[in-house]
Amino acid sequence: MRSYLKHYIGGAWIESEGGTRHDVINPATEAPVAEITLGSEADVNKAVAAAKAAFESFARTSVVERLALLEAILAEYKNRAGDLADAISAEMGAPMSLAKTAQVGSGIGHLMSTIKALKEFQFSEQIGASLVVHEPIGVVALITPWNWPLNQIVAKVAPALAAGNTMVLKPSEEAPSCAAIFAEIMDKAGVPAGVFNLVQGDGPGVGTALSRHKDVDMVSFTGSTRAGIQVAKNAADTVKRVHQELGGKSPNVILPGADLPRAVQTGLMSVIMNSGQSCIAPARMLVHESQADEAAQIASGVMKAVETGDPSQEGRHIGPVVNKAQWEKIQGLIRKGLEEGAKLETGGPGRPDGVETGYFVRPTLFSGVRNDMTIAREEIFGPVIAIIPYKDEEEAVRIANDTDYGLSAVLFGTPEEVKRVAPRLRAGMVYINGGQPDPGLPFGGYKQSGNGREHGKFGLAEFMEVKAMVGAMA
Secondary structure, eight states, X not given: OEEEOSEEETTEEEOOSSOEEEEEEETTTTEEEEEEEEOOHHHHHHHHHHHHHHHHHHHTOOHHHHHHHHHHHHHHXXXXXXXXXXXXXXXXXXXXXXXXXXXXXXXXXXXXXXXXXXXXOOOEEEETTEXXXXXXXXXXXXXXXXXXXXXXXXXXXXXXXXXXXXXXXXXXXXXXXXXXXXXXXXXXXXXXXXXXXXXXXXXXXXXHHHHHOTTOOEEEEESOHHHHHHHHHHHHTTTOEEEEEOOOXXXXXXXXXXXXXXXXXXXXXXXXXXXXXXXXXXXXXXXXXXXHHHHXXXXXXXXXXXXXXXXXXXXXXXOOOSOHHHXXXXXXXXXXXXXXXXXXXXXXXXXXXXXXXXXXXXXXXXXXXXXXSHHHXXXXXXXXXXXXXXXXXXXXXXXXXXXXXXXXXXXXXXXXXXXXHGGGOOSSEEEETTOXXXXXXXXXXXXXXXXXXXXXXXXXXXXXXXXXXXXXXX
16 A cells, blocks of 8 residues: 655655545545545645745746756656556556556646747747736645646646746645655656645645645646635635636537537547546537437447446556545436436446446436536536537537536537637637647636636746836836
8 A cells, every 4th residue: 555644845755743644545446545644734834834935046047947857857757657657547546548648648748848838938028118027926836636636736837837936736635646756756856845845635624724825826726616616715815816727517519510420439438538537528419409319329339338447457448436425426416317307328327237346437328418407517527428409500509608617618510610619619628520638728718617727838827927127128
């Protein structure tokens, strides 16, 4: 069993002051697989103090120095890729094939994207006789989720460091070991003491203490909308910047001119990957009513072929969802779909046949769904898809936008259809005809999906203040 009972503060692993031991559960076996210490407010105070002390000198480092540091981090990250994949697979249930590629690989992508952005970023601009400059914002608190743990850790740490900030990371207590290994990577790469700090913990404890702390200048949070609202409330009294990447209920809008089999299968795989535990998963499949039966037939065949299995093994199967609470939430929503009259095409409540242990969910497909049904409104965060028919293009746009969220949308159609519809979708990202996420493009949402953007030059700018030096060039 992995053991990470210390926090990484001020360049050293130190004992918690008043923390509580916590078992991390393997969702496939329901047995403890690691242990950490949930930190205390005293631990947070030490970490923030270390970051504050390191800020003045690190903020003055040159772009060349920070680029060298990022390159060193990237090299050591690659050296530890196997350890990172093992930890992710065991703690949040990603099959080893996915853990080694997309999960660990996302961190490599963000480091490379940040290095490119830092090389090209314009830190100053002359406007008339004045100079406008970008400067590091200060001490940044980074609060990250369990579903794509390294993706969100590196998407925040890399640009925060590139901008010249110091930071305190609080990863999810559901998948904490990869964050501890990442701290070892930062240490081995030579990140100066106090620049990067890690305090393990939960949201009500460490997350709240960081959000409220007077010496934290910015909080960057990824997680549920409910938790993001609480972070913003906790941060309000100190008027710190709050960046939020929150929930989603993304549509897959399949227009009549689309290649229907490709659109259906591509959209389904985007949901099924990672067992549905992705904020951008297009779990609402919008199909013209004339094609709804055909789409359901295609989708049913794809979903019935999806296998679940041991995440420690290589293969194309999906793993469990992260914990018992999430499994029970998904079961409740599947039952709600049945109660509200959606047609169950395949899957349904309970574990897959022959499975008695682990938080495995049957890949589930509903058809004949109305957008006012619970399964169309709430973020399920599991391998559950709802097919929603529409009458015409106007109704497709209305249904797609009829949600509290606006993180992303998927769109399939002819060039003419796409040109008409894509600008009307109220989402931060629109993935067109199979387009895939890119670490150089802005990532973030509209409405209750949050505010601010991550990735590339957009994420770099997010972690900086803008100063006008009036008359500096006169």
